[in-house]
Amino acid sequence: MRKLIMWNVITQEGFFEGTKNWDLSFHGLVWGKELEEFSLVQLRSADMLVFGSTTYKGMADYWTNAKEEEGEVAKFMNTIPKVVCSSTLVTADWNNTAIVKDAVSEIYKLKKDGNGNMFVFGSGKLSESLMKAELFDEYRLCLAPVFLGNGRLLFHEGLPYQKLKLLETNPLTTGGIILRYAPIGKE
Template sequence: MSRTVSANITLSLDGFVAGPEGDMSWLVETAVHEQCASGFAGWWRGVDTVLLGRTNYEGFHGYWPAVADDPAADPRSRELSRFLNGVEKVVVSRTLTEATWSNARVVRDLEAEVRALREADGGTVAVFSSVSLIRALLAAELLDELRITRVPAVLGEGQRFLEGSLPRSTWSLESLQTIPTGAIVSLLRRR
């Protein structure tokens, strides 16, 4: 049996992952809400390999390592930091030559790497919001699950989630959670 490749993404109602100039303020209320944070933690706990694009790797590496030992951080953030510090991290990049975070390595060929990871022993392989990787995995038909948090905000412009043509696919709803902020979290599985 092959490993599951799962991705997590947060979207506005009009399909953006970031507003103008990378603005992410529209999702903060939902992301920090106890129900949403708890659901996200439940998702990543089955993961033992994380795929990151260069931009997310640099952002995560610049923030998360120190949170594990920060007494001012909430317990869930410290737990996520410890997880990220220890988990295997595969950074997909054409420009990065090395990854200095513990258990991180750089690869150039996403499809070949994911095919190899799928056949190796282990738990879920996850993409933490790296839009370019999620698009590429959808295009290559290598994504098994997609966890979407739909935030009730219309941004009008910014970075779209889906652009260009993708192969046709059908997905089934595995679970649905509503968040008091008005957000809806759905876990979809490719049929």
Template sequence: MRKICFYGAISLDGYLADEHDSLQWLFDTPTGEETTYEAFEQQIDTTIMGRVTYEEVKKMTEDAPVYPDKTNYVYSHTLNQLNDAIVIQDDIVSFVQALKRQEGQMVWIVGGGQLVTELMEQELIDEWFIQLAPVFLGKGKRLFQEQSTPQRLTLVETKTMGELVEVHYQKNKMHDSL
């Protein structure tokens, strides 16, 4: 069974992007020579992102194909067809449950917000790789929205990369109730 994982950076107050969808705060954070991205990317063969994240990735890559060596899915109710990704308009939970049963490497949930919340509610995210940047944004797009299902995770490891600290958690196999 494939694992579903989140990999991404947030501010200390929990934002993925500032109020203008900018990641400049992250690019301004010194990471030193080390990063975990390349090793992480080798473990995945599929990405899933929402429309807004897809559009922001396209801006950052100057409209080059997103993750060209991966199978890319974009969850959207407004897009119909893309050249470099498959649009999902059906129930995202059912789609991810089916994807988990397929053969392959890990699936990367890119971005956050509603997509992450829907998958968290069904306990479908198996692993979390969250890089914490030493900045408070005050406003912006949050990684975590309010949810009704408490969950406990198990710490796998932490890494320091310059001023970033990465925490790697996995779903608690015991499913502790809170």
């Protein structure tokens, strides 16, 4: 069975983007050789990426036009199977992408169909739906050393109570900290 893993970079107050879609300037505060290597390790363990429609559009635009220095990460991003969860998208042109209309039921089925990791990158609304359905097996967060002041929160009121077990902490020389948690009972 596949593991469903959330991956997000968040600020100290829990924002995963600024006030506008794709306002991710604070990601530059934690990006460096260590986070690049961590990203590659994650991608090598994955057999599928999962996105909400807004994140999918932004990622597709970025990675299909990636510069040469993006190297191995770009290769993974452009070749790995992808799922975009959207009730409105009709076509998905990024390589190896399927569209699913009912995220919760389809992701549940996809988890049963493989052995690798499925990663949800960004995708705040989708992540909230998957959290409410208790489908995540692990949460991986990179805590950036910044108070943004305002933006879009990753975690909102109304999520189910869920105790977490700390699996790993990994401090970065950039000042960020990668945190890995599993819901109790799924570690």
